[in-house]
């Protein structure tokens with residue numbers, strides 16, 4: 598399969614690139630490197646670049662020439678992960694968030710239409726699209742109730758993909774991701790509490806919990822998420838619409854702090870600060886639809902995923918300050 602991955606240098610995008618290449622697919626990765634990191638694509642470039650299976654394009658999903666770039670590569674499947682992915686940044690600058698996440702998504706959908714791409718897999722936000730549901734884990738049938746500009750923009754991307762399905766026969770799949778964590782997540786950003794805690798604890802730095810730490814999230818390991826993307830693109834079934842990608846399990850921030858503290862042999866208690874706006878109080882995603890339609894289920898437990906994240910942080914960041922700066 599010829600694949601085109603936007604956001605290819607990011608946390609999830611680069612993990613998807615590696616998986617697609619390992620499975621024997623051809624990959625064209627596009628990224629403007631705004632939050633993504635070229636280092637994430639090092640092994641893809643070195644191992645698969647010379648044999649013509651991987652090509653990186655430094656480019657923007659907002660660029661007018663995007664349609665020509667997609668057309669020149671005639672992919673069978675487009676995975677759209679490029680985004681402004683930081684909820685708090687969307688609160689600070691909702692216009693910028695909407696430009697990248699809404700207009701950028703329209704631009705790639707237009708490019709797909711013009712190149713007659715049949716498979717479009719979109720990284721939706723299952724963790725933010727439902728707001729504060731009454732019943733957890735929440736199914737895809739639950740009403741949409743976004744509480745932040747980021748959540749609104751990500752839902753808009755889903756809706757545009759749905760409209761393109763109606764108008765042009767595209768078969769878009771939106772994967773509503775829960776809270777993804779694992780190697781390559783930026784531990785210095787505002788989002789990604791597991792990476793942030795692990796990095797701080799490994800380096801004996803202070804950790805901060807916003808609010809009382811009782812709010813819950815559904816933490817899903819990045820390799821499991823990438824497996825859902827691959828299954829959605831390669832299934833023989835004619836699937837379209839929204840699929841929750843989560844574990845269905847709620848874990849509090851306090852529990853995450855305890856687990857990461859134990860796994861790093863850390864000892865420092867967290868500092869508590871005021872809760873941040875736009876964040877949901879509790880979420881967990883029912884993944885039955887994914888399981889039934891393309892046989893996906895999470896395989897990596899939270900403790901195993903935390904151990905793998907810490908191992909990656911120790912070998913990639915702690916000994917190499919230059920790699921940290923490049924993030």
Ligand SMILES: NC(=O)c1ccc[n+]([C@@H]2O[C@H](COP(=O)([O-])OP(=O)(O)OC[C@H]3O[C@@H](n4cnc5c(N)ncnc54)[C@H](O)[C@@H]3O)[C@@H](O)[C@H]2O)c1
Nearest residue numbers: 604606607608609629631632633657658679680720774777
């Ligand atoms: N991490 C999560 O928990 C989570 C949860 C739900 C949904 N998602 C979605 O998954 C996708 C990937 O998220 P991530 O966590 O890997 O974030 P990330 O920031 O690591 O990856 C996003 C990538 O998009 C690139 N990018 C940003 N703007 C761009 C533009 N205008 N043109 C081209 N490239 C651009 C960045 O450089 C980065 O490499 C995003 O669409 C995000 O909304 C993530």
